Amino acid sequence: MLKVQNISGGYGSTPILSNISFEVEKGKMLGILGPNGCGKSTLLKVISGIMKPSTGTVYVDGKEIKDYSPKQLAKKMTVLPQLHATAFSNTVRDTVSLGRYPHQSGFFSSWKTEDEKAVVNAMEQTGVRKFEKAQLEYLSGGEQQRVFIAQALAQCSSLLLLDEPTNHLDIAHQKQILDMIRKEVTNHDLTVVSVFHDINLASLYCDEILLMEDGKVRAKGVPHEVLIDDQIMDVYKARISMQAHPEQPKPQMTILPDLNELAKEKVITVENIKITDEYVECKSAFPLRVLSSAVHNAGLGWYSNFINRTVQQDYNIYQVKEEFLQYLIEEGFSPTNTVGMMTAVHTKNAIVKQYEAPFGSVIVMVTAGIGNAIDVSRSYDRDNKNHVGTINTWVIVNGKLSDEAFVQGMMTATEAKTKALHHEKVYDTISNTMATGTPTDSLLIAATQQGEYMQYGGPITEVGKVIGRGVFEATVEAIQIYRRGALQ
Amino acid sequence: MKRKMFFAYSSSIGILLISIWLGVSIGTAEVPFSTLWDKETNESAYNILWSIRMPRVVLAGLVGAALAIAGAAFQGLLKNPLADPYTLGISSGASVGAVATIFFGLSLPIIGSYSLPFVGMICAFLTMVLVLTFARLVDRTMKMETLILTGVIFSSFLGSCISLMIALTGEQLREIMGWLLGSVSMRGWPYVQMIVPFIIIGTIIIWLNRRELNAMMYGDERAQSLGVNVKKSKYAILAGGSMLTGAAVAVSGTIGFVGLVVPHMTRMLWGADHRHLLVLSFFNGASLLIICDLVSRTIISPSELPIGVITAFIGAPVFSFIFYKQRKSRG
Numbered sequence: 001m002l003k004v005q006n007i008s009g010g011y012g013s014t015p016i017l018s019n020i021s022f023e024v025e026k027g028k029m030l031g032i033l034g035p036n037g038c039g040k041s042t043l044l045k046v047i048s049g050i051m052k053p054s055t056g057t058v059y060v061d062g063k064e065i066k067d068y069s070p071k072q073l074a075k076k077m078t079v080l081p082q083l084h085a086t087a088f089s090n091t092v093r094d095t096v097s098l099g100r101y102p103h104q105s106g107f108f109s110s111w112k113t114e115d116e117k118a119v120v121n122a123m124e125q126t127g128v129r130k131f132e133k134a135q136l137e138y139l140s141g142g143e144q145q146r147v148f149i150a151q152a153l154a155q156c157s158s159l160l161l162l163d164e165p166t167n168h169l170d171i172a173h174q175k176q177i178l179d180m181i182r183k184e185v186t187n188h189d190l191t192v193v194s195v196f197h198d199i200n201l202a203s204l205y206c207d208e209i210l211l212m213e214d215g216k217v218r219a220k221g222v223p224h225e226v227l228i229d230d231q232i233m234d235v236y237k238a239r240i241s242m243q244a245h246p247e248q249p250k251p252q253m254t255i256l257p258d259l260n261e262l263a264k265e266k267v268i269t270v271e272n273i274k275i276t277d278e279y280v281e282c283k284s285a286f287p288l289r290v291l292s293s294a295v296h297n298a299g300l301g302w303y304s305n306f307i308n309r310t311v312q313q314d315y316n317i318y319q320v321k322e323e324f325l326q327y328l329i330e331e332g333f334s335p336t337n338t339v340g341m342m343t344a345v346h347t348k349n350a351i352v353k354q355y356e357a358p359f360g361s362v363i364v365m366v367t368a369g370i371g372n373a374i375d376v377s378r379s380y381d382r383d384n385k386n387h388v389g390t391i392n393t394w395v396i397v398n399g400k401l402s403d404e405a406f407v408q409g410m411m412t413a414t415e416a417k418t419k420a421l422h423h424e425k426v427y428d429t430i431s432n433t434m435a436t437g438t439p440t441d442s443l444l445i446a447a448t449q450q451g452e453y454m455q456y457g458g459p460i461t462e463v464g465k466v467i468g469r470g471v472f473e474a475t476v477e478a479i480q481i482y483r484r485g486a487l488q
Numbered sequence: 489m490k491r492k493m494f495f496a497y498s499s500s501i502g503i504l505l506i507s508i509w510l511g512v513s514i515g516t517a518e519v520p521f522s523t524l525w526d527k528e529t530n531e532s533a534y535n536i537l538w539s540i541r542m543p544r545v546v547l548a549g550l551v552g553a554a555l556a557i558a559g560a561a562f563q564g565l566l567k568n569p570l571a572d573p574y575t576l577g578i579s580s581g582a583s584v585g586a587v588a589t590i591f592f593g594l595s596l597p598i599i600g601s602y603s604l605p606f607v608g609m610i611c612a613f614l615t616m617v618l619v620l621t622f623a624r625l626v627d628r629t630m631k632m633e634t635l636i637l638t639g640v641i642f643s644s645f646l647g648s649c650i651s652l653m654i655a656l657t658g659e660q661l662r663e664i665m666g667w668l669l670g671s672v673s674m675r676g677w678p679y680v681q682m683i684v685p686f687i688i689i690g691t692i693i694i695w696l697n698r699r700e701l702n703a704m705m706y707g708d709e710r711a712q713s714l715g716v717n718v719k720k721s722k723y724a725i726l727a728g729g730s731m732l733t734g735a736a737v738a739v740s741g742t743i744g745f746v747g748l749v750v751p752h753m754t755r756m757l758w759g760a761d762h763r764h765l766l767v768l769s770f771f772n773g774a775s776l777l778i779i780c781d782l783v784s785r786t787i788i789s790p791s792e793l794p795i796g797v798i799t800a801f802i803g804a805p806v807f808s809f810i811f812y813k814q815r816k817s818r819g
Contacts, residue, residue: 050709074715081709088564088705088760098702102715148706155714 001026001191007056016042017215027189031202034212035236040195048079074102077159078152089137099154122154142173162194178205203250227251266450268396270354279309280350291406292444296324296340305338308392310347341392341442345369351478357466359452360398364470367392368478373435375428390440397447405457409445412464413471420475496758500771507778511545547680548672548781549774551740554687554732556773559747561694561729564701566632573733573747577642581615582608582737584646590660591653605738612734669794670743679739686735693728697721701762745799749807756810
């Protein structure tokens with residue numbers, strides 16, 4: 001559809017673009033990314049024919065753009081620069097109708113049914129038909145932008161060039177406009193080339209990304225091939241980190257700020273852990289990075305408070321989310337800053353231990369209820385009912401862990417717990433084999449993210465060694481206390 | 489929409505016809521309606537109508553129409569609500585020519601007493617060529633900022649030439665000032681004949697670019713991507729507008745306000761679509777200047793006021809009223 005070959009050029013004698021070549025297939029969306037001043041907009045101007053390159057050619061549908069007449073080219077290709085409402089306001093309908101300009105000819109240029117259909121269609125696709133009689137200047141920025149896009153769609157060309165179509169729009173309008181353009185690409189084989197400022201939006205909506213640097217093509221390909229941490233950091237000269245998108249297989253980046261906060265001593269000790277009649281709590285003055293399988297705020301996140309709450313055996317588990325939230329609010333915990341677990345084991349049976357390690361200390365908290373212990377390899381024999389009895393474990397590391405160290409830490413802690421059950425000869429009463437845990441165990445790994453960076457958390461790493469030993473010892477003690485309590 | 493535009497055209501033409509009738513019938517001498525065709529009953533009224541009042545009304549109408557359509561085109565082209573036919577400095581060129589004719593007492597062979605408008609038109613044309621050449625020299629794409637600044641430069645330079653001549657003049661001062669303030673009195677049919685061709689050509693050139701003007705409101709880049717030959721259209725509109733302005737100024741002096749306000753009033757009433765705006769401005773400009781001329785010669789009769797004074801006197805309150813109404817109704 002679009003072929004750009006060896007484009008070089010720029011304003012006057014200063015070259016901005018050097019030797020740019022790429023192709024876009026019909027029905028694809030290409031996003032052009034790059035830092036300010038890298039030549040994105042200039043490239044768009046060259047492709048649209050507004051600026052002539054010093055060397056190189058642009059082909060649209062196999063024909064050089066300079067071989068098209070202005071109107072012929074306008075039927076093939078629509079360019080939508082960043083537009084604003086004009087000094088003299090027109091109605092929405094008149095603005096959209098202007099998109100039919102290249103399709104009209106003759107002295108009086110009559111309005112055909114085909115023109116009317118294209119205009120109505122474009123207004124409906126963009127959802128601006130309901131205010132077709134309104135004056136453009138009285139619409140919001142998002143609505144105006146939709147009107148301009150409707151104008152571009154009414155032009156009915158198969159190639160659309162956009163310059164930051166969602167600039168200055170709020171997220172709802174960004175999504176609306178890009179969803180709409182994407183729909184045209186997918187359903188009607190529209191080809192789109194768009195300059196983006198927002199790397200994440202480009203990644204989400206484009207089939208391919210062209211990354212520019214100093215007027216040259218740095219990389220081109222599908223988003224996950226181009227949007228790589230190191231490459232983006234190098235091109236944009238900013239610290240970022242790529243993450244997975246929760247729904248789409250597209251990378252998303254976050255900025256990593258360089259904040260020069262006062263280096264305070266950020267350490268968690270056993271002093272931070274308090275045991276009351278109703279719960280074990282750990283309160284920190286700063287948020288910790290946490291990975292957990294808790295009841296409240298499970299998953300990966302940053303939290304300052306952890307609680308392990310003791311409930312009655314007849315606690316109604318079916319409304320646990322709402323009830324737990326209510327409980328946190330009543331007890332004065334910030335629901336968005338607290339990870340919560342639940343157990344039927346009394347708080348006085350909680351074991352809290354602190355271990356010293358070369359990188360810093362590790363605190364382990366365990367409550368163990370083994371009334372419902374289970375052998376995971378034989379659980380297929382069981383019914384799915386919830387029974388009382390659970391082992392809850394906290395591991396709080398005064399250190400800086402990578403994501404994989406968190407996951408490995410979870411594994412190490414789980415293995416240590418299972419080993420403790422074996423050591424204490426805890427049996428699955430149904431299969432009559434050695435138990436590996438309970439069906440409802442919760443585990444939390446938290447790290448202060450201060451100090452030396454630890455890439456791994458497996459059993460022979462410094463942190464893994466402490467986790468393994470600590471969880472094993474604490475779990476063994478907790479089981480023994482639980483058994484003593486059960487005997488009494 | 490269609491009904492609205494039909495009403496727009498019929499009311500504008502209606503007002504124009506009424507203005508023409510008022511213009512020819514009101515004055516120190518009574519001229520009844522029937523005089524138009526009935527020569528026998530009242531021969532002196534017939535003569536007043538056809539050889540004094542009618543050419544004056546037609547000239548006022550043509551000048552008003554030319555200034556209004558040129559103003560609408562320049563405002564649209566420059567995307568600037570403050571632009572008017574005088575923004576580009578063409579009028580200053582025409583004025584320099586006219587003032588110089590009075591100052592030096594020029595009288596060209598053959599055309600004799602019509603030297604003033606003739607020199608004015610020549611100077612307007614030269615100024616247009618200079619302004620466009622200079623603007624193109626500065627910036628090949630002729631952005632609106634370039635055009636406006638070039639106009640400001642030329643206007644102030646030519647303005648100072650006029651001031652110089654005024655400062656050096658003695659007995660012609662009143663004549664020069666009277667001309668600068670603008671008037672359509674005592675011109676007669678030859679003046680009308682002189683500007684008609686320019687007004688026809690200028691108006692057609694601009695009207696042919698009505699849809700291009702609509703497209704260029706969204707910027708040169710967007711217009712080009714819509715398939716407009718931006719450079720060609722710009723030249724055409726500038727040349728057409730300059731032709732109209734030069735012709736109008738050469739015969740009547742620098743009558744202010746019409747070219748600025750009529751397009752605004754028309755836009756507020758009927759919208760900014762140049763397909764209608766240009767033609768409606770043409771009619772309304774004609775009506776406004778005919779009425780203003782009528783007022784200027786009757787209000788302190790038998791003396792006359794300069795028409796430029798009246799245009800602002802009548803135009804400003806009408807403009808304010810429409811502006812206020814329109815803002816109010818849109819909230």
